[in-house]
Amino acid sequence: MGIVVQKYGGSSVADAESIKRVARRIVETKKAGNQVVVVVSAMGDTTDELIDLANEVSPLPAARELDMLLTAGERISMAVLAMAINDLGHEARSFTGSQAGVITDAEHGRAKIIDVTPGRIEAALADGAIAIVAGFQGVSQTTKDITTLGRGGSDTTAVALAVALRADVCEIYSDVDGIFSADPRIEPRARKVDRISYEETLEMAAQGAKILHLRCVEYARRYDMPIHVRSSFSEKEGTWVVKAEDVTKDGTMEAAIITGVAHDRSQAKITVVGVPDKPGEAAAIFRAVADAAINIDMIVQNVSAAATSLTDVSFTLPRGEGQTAMSALDKLKATVGYESLQYDDSVGKVSIVGAGMSSSPGISARFFEALSDAGVNIEMISTSEIRVSVVVAESQVEDAVRAAHAAFDLGSDEVEAVVYGGTGR
Amino acid sequence: MGIVVQKYGGSSVADAESIKRVARRIVETKKAGNQVVVVVSAMGDTTDELIDLANEVSPLPAARELDMLLTAGERISMAVLAMAINDLGHEARSFTGSQAGVITDAEHGRAKIIDVTPGRIEAALADGAIAIVAGFQGVSQTTKDITTLGRGGSDTTAVALAVALRADVCEIYSDVDGIFSADPRIEPRARKVDRISYEETLEMAAQGAKILHLRCVEYARRYDMPIHVRSSFSEKEGTWVVKAEDVTKDGTMEAAIITGVAHDRSQAKITVVGVPDKPGEAAAIFRAVADAAINIDMIVQNVSAAATSLTDVSFTLPRGEGQTAMSALDKLKATVGYESLQYDDSVGKVSIVGAGMSSSPGISARFFEALSDAGVNIEMISTSEIRVSVVVAESQVEDAVRAAHAAFDLGSDEVEAVVYGGTGR
Numbered sequence: 103m104g105i106v107v108q109k110y111g112g113s114s115v116a117d118a119e120s121i122k123r124v125a126r127r128i129v130e131t132k133k134a135g136n137q138v139v140v141v142v143s144a145m146g147d148t149t150d151e152l153i154d155l156a157n158e159v160s161p162l163p164a165a166r167e168l169d170m171l172l173t174a175g176e177r178i179s180m181a182v183l184a185m186a187i188n189d190l191g192h193e194a195r196s197f198t199g200s201q202a203g204v205i206t207d208a209e210h211g212r213a214k215i216i217d218v219t220p221g222r223i224e225a226a227l228a229d230g231a232i233a234i235v236a237g238f239q240g241v242s243q244t245t246k247d248i249t250t251l252g253r254g255g256s257d258t259t260a261v262a263l264a265v266a267l268r269a270d271v272c273e274i275y276s277d278v279d280g281i282f283s284a285d286p287r288i289e290p291r292a293r294k295v296d297r298i299s300y301e302e303t304l305e306m307a308a309q310g311a312k313i314l315h316l317r318c319v320e321y322a323r324r325y326d327m328p329i330h331v332r333s334s335f336s337e338k339e340g341t342w343v344v345k346a347e348d349v350t351k352d353g354t355m356e357a358a359i360i361t362g363v364a365h366d367r368s369q370a371k372i373t374v375v376g377v378p379d380k381p382g383e384a385a386a387i388f389r390a391v392a393d394a395a396i397n398i399d400m401i402v403q404n405v406s407a408a409a410t411s412l413t414d415v416s417f418t419l420p421r422g423e424g425q426t427a428m429s430a431l432d433k434l435k436a437t438v439g440y441e442s443l444q445y446d447d448s449v450g451k452v453s454i455v456g457a458g459m460s461s462s463p464g465i466s467a468r469f470f471e472a473l474s475d476a477g478v479n480i481e482m483i484s485t486s487e488i489r490v491s492v493v494v495a496e497s498q499v500e501d502a503v504r505a506a507h508a509a510f511d512l513g514s515d516e517v518e519a520v521v522y523g524g525t526g527r
Numbered sequence: 528m529g530i531v532v533q534k535y536g537g538s539s540v541a542d543a544e545s546i547k548r549v550a551r552r553i554v555e556t557k558k559a560g561n562q563v564v565v566v567v568s569a570m571g572d573t574t575d576e577l578i579d580l581a582n583e584v585s586p587l588p589a590a591r592e593l594d595m596l597l598t599a600g601e602r603i604s605m606a607v608l609a610m611a612i613n614d615l616g617h618e619a620r621s622f623t624g625s626q627a628g629v630i631t632d633a634e635h636g637r638a639k640i641i642d643v644t645p646g647r648i649e650a651a652l653a654d655g656a657i658a659i660v661a662g663f664q665g666v667s668q669t670t671k672d673i674t675t676l677g678r679g680g681s682d683t684t685a686v687a688l689a690v691a692l693r694a695d696v697c698e699i700y701s702d703v704d705g706i707f708s709a710d711p712r713i714e715p716r717a718r719k720v721d722r723i724s725y726e727e728t729l730e731m732a733a734q735g736a737k738i739l740h741l742r743c744v745e746y747a748r749r750y751d752m753p754i755h756v757r758s759s760f761s762e763k764e765g766t767w768v769v770k771a772e773d774v775t776k777d778g779t780m781e782a783a784i785i786t787g788v789a790h791d792r793s794q795a796k797i798t799v800v801g802v803p804d805k806p807g808e809a810a811a812i813f814r815a816v817a818d819a820a821i822n823i824d825m826i827v828q829n830v831s832a833a834a835t836s837l838t839d840v841s842f843t844l845p846r847g848e849g850q851t852a853m854s855a856l857d858k859l860k861a862t863v864g865y866e867s868l869q870y871d872d873s874v875g876k877v878s879i880v881g882a883g884m885s886s887s888p889g890i891s892a893r894f895f896e897a898l899s900d901a902g903v904n905i906e907m908i909s910t911s912e913i914r915v916s917v918v919v920a921e922s923q924v925e926d927a928v929r930a931a932h933a934a935f936d937l938g939s940d941e942v943e944a945v946v947y948g949g950t951g952r
Binding site: 159163164170195 | 584592619
């Protein structure tokens with residue numbers, strides 16, 4: 103008898119009817135002979151409503167108290183889900199993150215999991231019960247205070263519990279059938295990927311595909327825990343995220359060269375114009391940005407014009423951090439002595455990801471040619487072993503996705519009738 | 528520097544504005560030089576909404592899970608209250624019942640407090656912080672599961688914490704100015720009582736006055752913890768509930784003969800007509816009712832009519848348990864051999880309570896004469912050392928309250944402009 107960990111997001115438990123549907127699904131998994139542990143997010147918009155309430159009493163709520171408040175969301179969904187399962191004649195017991203042994207550091211709002219000691223979960227399973235665990239939360243090892251894990255926290259809770267319990271699989275449910283070769287809202291011929299490596303999934307997630315959070319994939323990769331990404335609205339197999347050597351196990355002789363196309367419209371580009379081309383100038387710029395806790399993504403430094411010895415430095419960053427970065431750079435103007443700053447939030451990033459890329463030369467060229475044929479202008483380029491990303495005008499993101507998808511022959515003949523959504527927390 | 532424990536009910540923290548108002552009040556208490564511990568109920572109708580949600584997925588929600596669900600209510604109110612206090616520039620830390628060391632038995636929905644180990648509260652106070660504690664909840668000593676204390680649970684949490692922390696006083700806030708000599712909605716001249724003994728308060732509560740729950744008064748009495756019942760909407764002194772010998776400390780030479788008039792419209796009366804007047808028959812009747820877990824209150828057995836050797840047995844009980852009791856008695860008809868059952872839910876109970884009663888003869892007579900003069904017919908009578916109660920027709924309850932209030936000269940000259948409300952959980 104194997105252990106299956108299932109994670110249901112907020113949209114899967116948005117109301118009483120959805121909760122009953124999920125309860126039936128969980129009971130079916132149990133009846134199929136598995137020991138079942140379920141990680142659940144807060145119902146629908148509960149988290150947003152709690153944040154609104156907090157903001158009504160304080161413009162900047164204390165982080166410790168905000169965590170205490172938000173964890174009420176999962177407490178509600180997990181208890182109600184357990185009741186719904188009990189009502190189907192199967193024993194279910196709900197556990198908070200703390201009760202489930204999710205031990206974290208003390209960084210409220212973005213705590214990291216330090217250890218998982220799931221003694222009470224194991225006891226529940228040994229008693230034949232289904233264990234329901236609150237996602238997104240834990241308890242600080244040092245302060246004993248309740249913490250939340252931040253974005254992707256529920257997925258990470260599920261993977262961490264699966265690892266600690268030595269589960270066979272961690273199933274992540276959402277309203278999407280799996281990971282697609284591109285966003286089906288942009289490319290209707292996008293194909294559901296059957297198997298994908300941790301590394302490719304990390305690149306897809308980092309490059310804007312919203313199906314799984316980086317953190318949870320990193321955790322799964324570190325401990326080699328297979329993730330099955332699937333829809334709570336269908337019985338179909340979804341996408342298996344596994345280690346690279348297992349991707350091709352099922353008959354295929356070689357990994358696909360390109361697995362998918364990801365895109366991201368959440369970024370902005372800042373260009374520092376006319377930076378003196380001498381040692382330490384670029385460092386000063388990025389030190390200032392880093393000190394402001396800005397996460398920069400791609401960086402391009404132009405070759406300096408010989409006549410002036412001035413160069414331009416461009417980088418991309420999340421749009422929400424744009425103004426903070428501009429202010430930080432503004433303060434540097436006197437010391438670094440650049441000419442001006444340009445801010446552009448009408449950019450998008452399109453990436454091709456594939457483990458086969460490293461052994462297939464000419465991939466970048468084929469990608470760039472396809473973009474050129476589609477009339478898409480490339481503003482910046484960055485690459486990794488298994489990814490090529492370009493920054494383009496936001497208005498050209500969709501053309502670029504379709505051009506890349508076609509160039510690498512990723513499409514299926516059927517058009518998938520799915521909504522490509524994001525996971526919550 | 529003394530420790531003050533304050534308890535705010537759901538109506539005092541119904542929305543963000545109320546919470547901010549309560550936060551200011553708490554900060555004032557702190558600024559006055561006290562260490563402050565606050566026990567808080569769930570906001571407004573939160574508990575009812577959570578119960579509705581539970582009933583949407585299960586007609587009979589599992590008790591363990593219902594407790595898990597309901598405790599989300601205080602989690603929300605306590606965290607938001609702590610944020611509001613932090614926003615006023617004072618440190619506040621919220622604690623669940625479990626974190627506050629409220630250890631209970633494992634009876635979900637009506638757990639009893641076994642022990643209070645408030646180490647984390649003491650640490651917070653030592654750090655100069657205000658501690659906010661979830662009322663109504665604890666953690667089971669044996670199962671480590673989250674429990675709720677049932678009705679009156681938040682008041683009891685406050686008193687139990689006050690005792691464990693050796694606080695100077697436990698202040699119970701509601702929307703009422705204190706304990707009144709009668710319900711001001713019935714008797715506009717009802718007077719706020721300045722001091723009242725634990726014993727009188729117990730009798731008042733048991734006889735239907737809704738200001739404090741029996742449980743919390745019993746706890747306070749056992750450990751001699753003074754309770755100050757007051758309104759969160761005014762700065763006025765409320766009613767002090769203290770030990771009998773402290774009631775008269777402030778100048779008054781003797782305890783008032785009668786402290787107040789309580790009434791209760793929640794009861795029904797069952798009469799078993801024509802019971803054979805021989806040993807064991809009444810016992811069989813009350814055994815049947817007790818086995819059905821019915822709480823009976825007053826009992827009257829008529830003198831049997833000599834001609835028939837049959838007697839009538841009447842008792843009162845909560846209306847909600849009426850049908851269960853009637854069914855239990857119906858099954859006895861063959862064995863006990865009574866003639867018929869009568870059920871009357873149009874009754875009410877009116878009681879006079881006063882510690883001075885035991886040393887003042889003629890109190891009952893004065894009470895009964897006043898009722899008679901007001902045209903009120905007495906159906907049943909019961910008495911204790913410090914109380915006389917009568918059952919009357921429900922339509923005559925208000926007349927009876929006013930007649931008793933006037934007979935013992937309880938009124939003030941001013942008419943109090945208050946709403947006489949009940950406490951929540």
